Amino acid sequence: MLTEKLFGTDGVRGIPGRFPLVPEFVSELSFAAAMLLRDRWSAGADGPAPLVVMGRDTRGSGPGLSGALVAGFSKAGCRTVDLGVIPTPALSYLTPHLRALCGVVVSASHNPAEFNGIKFFTGDGYKMDPACEEEIERGLAAAARAPRVWRKSWSGLKGEDGSRHVMDYLDFLRSTFPPTLDLSGMRLVVDCAHGAAAVLAARLFEGLGAEVMAMGCAPNGRNINKACGALFPQAMQKKVIESRADCGVSFDGDADRALFSDEKGVLLDGDALICFSALRLKRLGLLRSNKVVLTVMSNFGLLKFLKREGISVVSVPVGDRHVTEAIEKEGLSLGGESSGHIIFRRFAATGDGLLTALQTLAALRESGRPLSEHRKSFKAVPQVLKNLAVAAKIPLQDLPRLRRKVAQCERELKGEGRVVIRYSGTEPLLRIMIEGPSQPRIKSMAKDLAQTYAQETGSKGNPR
Numbered sequence: 001m002l003t004e005k006l007f008g009t010d011g012v013r014g015i016p017g018r019f020p021l022v023p024e025f026v027s028e029l030s031f032a033a034a035m036l037l038r039d040r041w042s043a044g045a046d047g048p049a050p051l052v053v054m055g056r057d058t059r060g061s062g063p064g065l066s067g068a069l070v071a072g073f074s075k076a077g078c079r080t081v082d083l084g085v086i087p088t089p090a091l092s093y094l095t096p097h098l099r100a101l102c103g104v105v106v107s108a109s110h111n112p113a114e115f116n117g118i119k120f121f122t123g124d125g126y127k128m129d130p131a132c133e134e135e136i137e138r139g140l141a142a143a144a145r146a147p148r149v150w151r152k153s154w155s156g157l158k159g160e161d162g163s164r165h166v167m168d169y170l171d172f173l174r175s176t177f178p179p180t181l182d183l184s185g186m187r188l189v190v191d192c193a194h195g196a197a198a199v200l201a202a203r204l205f206e207g208l209g210a211e212v213m214a215m216g217c218a219p220n221g222r223n224i225n226k227a228c229g230a231l232f233p234q235a236m237q238k239k240v241i242e243s244r245a246d247c248g249v250s251f252d253g254d255a256d257r258a259l260f261s262d263e264k265g266v267l268l269d270g271d272a273l274i275c276f277s278a279l280r281l282k283r284l285g286l287l288r289s290n291k292v293v294l295t296v297m298s299n300f301g302l303l304k305f306l307k308r309e310g311i312s313v314v315s316v317p318v319g320d321r322h323v324t325e326a327i328e329k330e331g332l333s334l335g336g337e338s339s340g341h342i343i344f345r346r347f348a349a350t351g352d353g354l355l356t357a358l359q360t361l362a363a364l365r366e367s368g369r370p371l372s373e374h375r376k377s378f379k380a381v382p383q384v385l386k387n388l389a390v391a392a393k394i395p396l397q398d399l400p401r402l403r404r405k406v407a408q409c410e411r412e413l414k415g416e417g418r419v420v421i422r423y424s425g426t427e428p429l430l431r432i433m434i435e436g437p438s439q440p441r442i443k444s445m446a447k448d449l450a451q452t453y454a455q456e457t458g459s460k461g462n463p464r
Helices: 023-041 062-075 088-097 130-143 163-175 201-207 234-243 270-283 300-308 320-330 353-367 371-375 400-413 439-457
Strands: 012-014 051-056 079-085 102-106 116-122 187-191 211-215 247-251 258-261 291-295 312-316 334-336 342-344 383-389 418-423 429-435
Touching: 023 062, 023 102, 023 116, 023 130, 051 062, 051 088, 062 079, 062 102, 062 116, 079 088, 079 163, 088 102, 088 116, 088 163, 088 353, 163 201, 163 353, 187 201, 187 234, 201 211, 201 353, 211 234, 234 247, 234 258, 247 353, 258 270, 258 353, 270 291, 270 300, 270 334, 270 342, 270 353, 270 371, 291 300, 291 320, 300 312, 312 320, 320 334, 320 342, 342 353, 353 371, 383 439, 400 418, 400 439, 418 439, 429 439
Parallel strands: 051 079, 051 102, 187 211, 187 247, 291 312, 291 334
Antiparallel strands: 012 116, 102 116, 247 258, 334 342, 383 429, 418 429
């Protein structure tokens, strides 16, 4: 029986072969999701078979999980069109484009290869809302009391071939680049993290005239995000210098985030890219309400710089869902995370690494200056990020010693920095972020907070 929350901050995550990513349960999940969405938004059981659009990243466990999803969708009376390996944002675009009941992607995004996950998009291209997820969980709990009988082999189950629709997504991306510009004469290093971007990125940028030096384009099912891509951009930065490229870009495994390197090999994270685009959109009169949405993890220095530039900040908790909600609530045009997950609402409902790269390159072309000059727009406040592996996510409000230590650190910072402690929504990790004027001091603070957490919880607190 389902006794704990199934959906995290970004779908269902886990290790294939362990609950919840076992075939029978995955089929129950897709059946429950399809039946709920049919009842809410389709013609119902007597209407034509609704369409479900499905895709995956390059993990070896993807085809098997996809087959289990197809079984559940089929039992719910739905047709499944399988796009194959494709970036997660492509599902967001193609779901409404194909007038589908929903979209689903089998991906664990930036997580290591041994993980996988399942994310749903509703018919309008947005990630499924928490209320809908909770209703699915209630349905799954009820189904556990009267389980269905599923076929024992899912490996051969496939949806209809939808690979031709990938070109529709590529055409959409090209349409977002200013028609008066191209990338001719630009040398560009592109790291695809052995993930979903490998099927499209080089074709996209070369089609606009760039000379592309591709990396991370040899997925084998086990190497996604391994020492490459947005999580490990060092190889891309080194390649930029060695090849004398104009810049480089690294994507994560499902290509919903992007980080850049300037021509000197210096990294530009999501904060720097949001800053660059915010200034461009304001200049063009396209920054609605002169506001951007940032999470609490964005650098304190960025907040101060944007304020001086007359740009207000809406601060939200970590997670692209919170960014999306704030953008929609206030009718804004730009928001994102320091991780490189950025939403350009004029074009898309969700973050898209390839779209982020195109908009950044458009801004670079319009400026006529090297990327290193834009990197210096704001001065980042020193920051320390520390990750601790945890066995259980004990509510932080139930840890008084830790809360007292946090308060002590905040008093010492005197408004010149911040302390943010939270659990990862996709991995068994505690994340500690501290910003302040002195790097050695905030590093010491982070160590003290980690030790306090480990002592109070009895956790080993192994760093990750």
